[in-house]
Amino acid sequence: MSKIRWGLLSTANINRRLIPAIRESAKGELVAVASRSQASAQAYADKWDIPQAFGSYEVMLASDAVDAVYIGLPNHLHAEWSIKAMRHGKHVLCEKPFALTLAEVDEMTAVSQQTGCYLAEAFMYRHHPQTKIVGELVQNGRLGRVTLVRGVFNFAFNTRENIRLVPEMGGGCLWDVGVYPLSLAQFVMGGPPEQVTGFQWIGESDVDEVFSGQMLYANGGMAQISSSFCTPWLTHAEILGTEGRLILNRPFVALDDGQRKLIFYPKEGDPEEIVVSEKELYLGEVEDLHDAVLDGRSQYLTFAETRNHVKTVLALYESAKTGQVITL
Numbered sequence: 001m002s003k004i005r006w007g008l009l010s011t012a013n014i015n016r017r018l019i020p021a022i023r024e025s026a027k028g029e030l031v032a033v034a035s036r037s038q039a040s041a042q043a044y045a046d047k048w049d050i051p052q053a054f055g056s057y058e059v060m061l062a063s064d065a066v067d068a069v070y071i072g073l074p075n076h077l078h079a080e081w082s083i084k085a086m087r088h089g090k091h092v093l094c095e096k097p098f099a100l101t102l103a104e105v106d107e108m109t110a111v112s113q114q115t116g117c118y119l120a121e122a123f124m125y126r127h128h129p130q131t132k133i134v135g136e137l138v139q140n141g142r143l144g145r146v147t148l149v150r151g152v153f154n155f156a157f158n159t160r161e162n163i164r165l166v167p168e169m170g171g172g173c174l175w176d177v178g179v180y181p182l183s184l185a186q187f188v189m190g191g192p193p194e195q196v197t198g199f200q201w202i203g204e205s206d207v208d209e210v211f212s213g214q215m216l217y218a219n220g221g222m223a224q225i226s227s228s229f230c231t232p233w234l235t236h237a238e239i240l241g242t243e244g245r246l247i248l249n250r251p252f253v254a255l256d257d258g259q260r261k262l263i264f265y266p267k268e269g270d271p272e273e274i275v276v277s278e279k280e281l282y283l284g285e286v287e288d289l290h291d292a293v294l295d296g297r298s299q300y301l302t303f304a305e306t307r308n309h310v311k312t313v314l315a316l317y318e319s320a321k322t323g324q325v326i327t328l
């Protein structure tokens with residue numbers, strides 16, 4: 001096998017980001033899309049110039065024409081279809097949040113290990129050069145001891161018809177966008193928090209439409225994260241350390257307007273803008289699958305990290321529900 005043949009499992013809106021990434025990659029090609037109806041699959045294939053259209057997810061999984069699938073389903077279907085795909089021998093890139101329970105994460109992990117299929121959570125920003133620079137700056141001590149990570153991801157809906165507003169589908173802004181600053185904090189701190197507290201505002205939809213969380217880590221570091229479905233679009237993160245602070249104005253999103261800035265403010269002296277070599281935001285996660293499957297490299301995002309993302313979200317929700325500080 002010299003190239004990975006990709007199939008899109010659903011006609012999800014987010015596919016529009018993966019399609020150019022797969023096409024730009026050196027070792028991947030987009031060969032198929034599956035939808036719950038043949039008409040929808042065919043219309044999508046025509047629109048995006050995809051060679052094959054399957055009128056059911058199962059039929060695409062059973063096909064020899066596909067090596068790997070991208071799962072952009074509603075959150076409550078991630079585990080079910082990742083497992084089905086791997087049982088058919090397909091490698092899987094599964095959207096965040098990976099799953100909604102730890103039992104699901106453990107089953108997905110076990111099936112990946114049994115089948116030898118690649119399986120990873122599609123946290124695209126983790127593969128981006130900017131995030132890797134942040135990791136290096138923290139690791140090499142440039143910020144000193146990191147005392148606080150702050151991150152936010154907010155947006156507002158144009159319409160109330162959305163999978164994110166449906167409780168049974170794993171809706172809620174923490175599951176949807178709060179997981180970005182949560183995962184950044186875990187990346188910077190090198191592991192999950194020991195204790196968390198969360199507050200939420202439940203909207204008419206019956207899901208959290210505003211969520212704010214605080215996390216305390218073993219080394220004494222802390223994080224504050226927030227997410228919202230009802231305030232204007234904003235992503236931002238800052239990492240505060242004893243030797244300086246780092247500001248990321250676009251930590252989690254594609255560079256559509258050329259305004260990404262990574263600025264380091266040292267304890268003393270002038271601020272320094274750190275140059276980030278741009279790369280298509282969704283390309284890294286696609287290449288990671290290629291490198292693991294074709295060249296036998298270890299996947300970049302580990303199951304342990306992914307499990308801790310889910311564990312921390314669940315603890316934050318428990319705290320918001322009970323009003324208690326939760327120890328992980």
Ligand SMILES: NC(=O)c1ccc[n+]([C@@H]2O[C@H](COP(=O)([O-])OP(=O)(O)OC[C@H]3O[C@@H](n4cnc5c(N)ncnc54)[C@H](OP(=O)(O)O)[C@@H]3O)[C@@H](O)[C@H]2O)c1
Nearest residue numbers: 010011012013014034035036072073074075095096097163
């Ligand atoms: N990494 C990122 O940047 C990013 C950005 C946005 C979203 N996401 C993630 O991607 C996933 C999809 O988000 P999206 O906004 O793209 O969703 P979406 O546009 O609503 O698409 C979801 C797709 O799932 C399929 N589906 C299967 N069962 C369904 C059901 N019962 N109800 C509704 N749809 C069903 C549908 O495809 P068919 O009709 O073709 O079967 C639908 O097109 C979510 O997990 C989200 O967290 C990630």
